[in-house]
Every structure is written in C-alpha cells, then in structure tokens.
Amino acid sequence: MLAAGEGRRSGHHTNKVLLPLAGRGVFTWSIESARRLATVTHTVLVIREEDRETVMATLDREVGQPDVAVVVGGDSRHSSEWQxxxxxxxxxxxxxxDVVVIHDAARPLAVTTMFASVIEAALEHGGAIPVRDQGHLTALDDGGEQPPDRVVAVQTPQAFRAGPLLEAYRLADADGFVGTDTASCMERYTDVPVLCVDGDAGNIKITFPEDLFLAERLLAKADWDLSGRQRHRRESAMSHLRDLLPHGERDRS
Known part of the structure; x- marks a missing residue:
C-alpha cells in the first residue's frame, strides 16, 4: 500500500492519504477492503518518515490490527515499491x-472484489492491472487522420506473481532503472504476461480537493454502514474539506 506521496495538488500541506474521509483516514479504507480477503495474509504500508506518528496513531485507532508492516518509502514510486x-x-x-498486490492509498474506494479480481488473474496469467476505457485518441500527420488508438486509464490495485516481481525489482536496482509503474518494470525484466481486467469508475484517485467531495458522495450513495460516531466525524470532515476548496467551488458544493 503506497502512501508516501506528497499530494501537493490536493491543496493541503498534509499528506492527502491522511486527510479524513467519511470519518476515517483516506488510506485505511483500502487497507480494510483488501484485508477482507482471506488470501491477503501480509500488508505493507509505505509512508513518509514525517508521517509516521500520525500513521501509527491512525492504524491503531481505525484498523486495530498490529500486523501491518510500516516501511519508509523512497524518492519515487518505483523506489517505494522496492522498499x-x-x-x-x-x-x-x-x-x-504467491502474489503481491500494489495499490495507491490515494484510491480509497477500491472494492474488495477488485482486489480479488486482480489476484485471481495474476495467479492464472502472471500479472493483472485494472483499466478503464477512455475512448479514442486520433493522431494526425501531413496526410490527414491516422487510425484511432484506444486510450485507457490504468488504475490500482495491480497484482503480479511474487517471485518474478521481486526478481524484476532486484534487476532494476542493479541497473539503476526507475519504472513509471509496476507493470513497466515487469515488462522490462520478465516475460510474464500482464492481463488487463475491468477497472471501476468509482475507483477514483484523490488528487484535488474536489475528489474528496466526490468520494464522500460515492460512499454515501453506496450506503456504507457508519456508526453514529463515524457520522459525526464525517460531518466534521466535510466542514474541513470545504475549507480546502476555492470560494467558487464552495458555493457549488
């Protein structure tokens, strides 16, 4: 679980995965979703050193399970995955x-069935990434239109057979190679096929302040079973998040 990014575009100095979402930290939602699967036996949370105190307190309060290993990430996504x-x-x-799943903690609404889907596909094929169709991209040259290429948005969680994944990252470390994502490292150093599985429109990434509002609405629409205490904290969270939006956005909320 990758939670070591700075998240500057979220409009807040705090790491965005530590912000409140429906009464709990953003990063704990996907930890809970993944850990509902009996096949998920180990969890590693990659953080920034400066977030350690807050992360540990949040884990203790909201996850309540001591078997989440916490490690400090590197200066890139690739190096954090390597850690x-x-x-x-x-x-x-x-x-x-058998399988390692890589997930962005900034995608708190990844559902348990998506984790199960990529794990199953990785066991069968070697690797799996969820994608969402974004329509066509048409390239032009001096002669006019070229055949359109399909554009997809790649999401996480992504899953890969553990042995080849570890070997790929060891080779990358020896070469000084830094991949843009997990799949790029696998493609460079292994011949393991990577299957594309269906992504989820609700599996949004928290990048901007308004994404937190959207996540709140999606959670409410899904009718999550929140306790009275969580509902009270949810209202406090919404008040806090409104302060992050420009005035025009606040008026529309």
Missing amino acids: ALQALAPMIEAGEI
Whole structure:
C-alpha cells in the first residue's frame, strides 16, 4: 500500500492519504477492503518518515490490527515499491507469498472484489492491472487522420506473481532503472504476461480537493454502514474539506 506521496495538488500541506474521509483516514479504507480477503495474509504500508506518528496513531485507532508492516518509502514510486518488496522478500523466497498486490492509498474506494479480481488473474496469467476505457485518441500527420488508438486509464490495485516481481525489482536496482509503474518494470525484466481486467469508475484517485467531495458522495450513495460516531466525524470532515476548496467551488458544493 503506497502512501508516501506528497499530494501537493490536493491543496493541503498534509499528506492527502491522511486527510479524513467519511470519518476515517483516506488510506485505511483500502487497507480494510483488501484485508477482507482471506488470501491477503501480509500488508505493507509505505509512508513518509514525517508521517509516521500520525500513521501509527491512525492504524491503531481505525484498523486495530498490529500486523501491518510500516516501511519508509523512497524518492519515487518505483523506489517505494522496492522498499515494500524488500520487506516481503524473506516470505516470498520462503514460498509463503504467491502474489503481491500494489495499490495507491490515494484510491480509497477500491472494492474488495477488485482486489480479488486482480489476484485471481495474476495467479492464472502472471500479472493483472485494472483499466478503464477512455475512448479514442486520433493522431494526425501531413496526410490527414491516422487510425484511432484506444486510450485507457490504468488504475490500482495491480497484482503480479511474487517471485518474478521481486526478481524484476532486484534487476532494476542493479541497473539503476526507475519504472513509471509496476507493470513497466515487469515488462522490462520478465516475460510474464500482464492481463488487463475491468477497472471501476468509482475507483477514483484523490488528487484535488474536489475528489474528496466526490468520494464522500460515492460512499454515501453506496450506503456504507457508519456508526453514529463515524457520522459525526464525517460531518466534521466535510466542514474541513470545504475549507480546502476555492470560494467558487464552495458555493457549488
């Protein structure tokens, strides 16, 4: 679970995955979704060192399970993934872990069935990434229109067989290669096929302040079973999030 980004575009100095969403930290939603699966046996949360105190307090309060390993990430997504894999390496080498799932903590609405889908596909094919169709992109040259290419948006969680994934990142570390995402490293150093599975329109990434409002609305629409205490905290969270929006956006909310 990657939670080491700065999230500057969220309009707040706080790491966006630590912001409140429906009464709990953004990053704990997807931890809970993944851990509903019996097949998910280990969880590694990659954080910034400066967030450690807040992260540990939030985990204790909202997850309440001590078996989430917390490691400090690097200066890129790739290096943060490598830190997580090194934490899992002894268990991968011992054959205790078949598949590793990489997920952005800034995607709090990834549902349990999506985690299950990519894990199943990775077990069968080697790797799996969820994608959403974004329509056609038409390229032009001096002769006019070229055949359109389909554009897709790649989401997380992404899942890969553990052994080849660990080996790919070891080779990348030796070469000094920094991939843009997990799949790019796998494609460079292995011949493991990566299957595209259906993404989810609701699996939004928290990038801008308004994304938090959208996530709130999606959670409300899904009729999540919130306790009275959580509902009270949810109202406080909404008040806090309104302060992050420009005045025009506040008026429309």
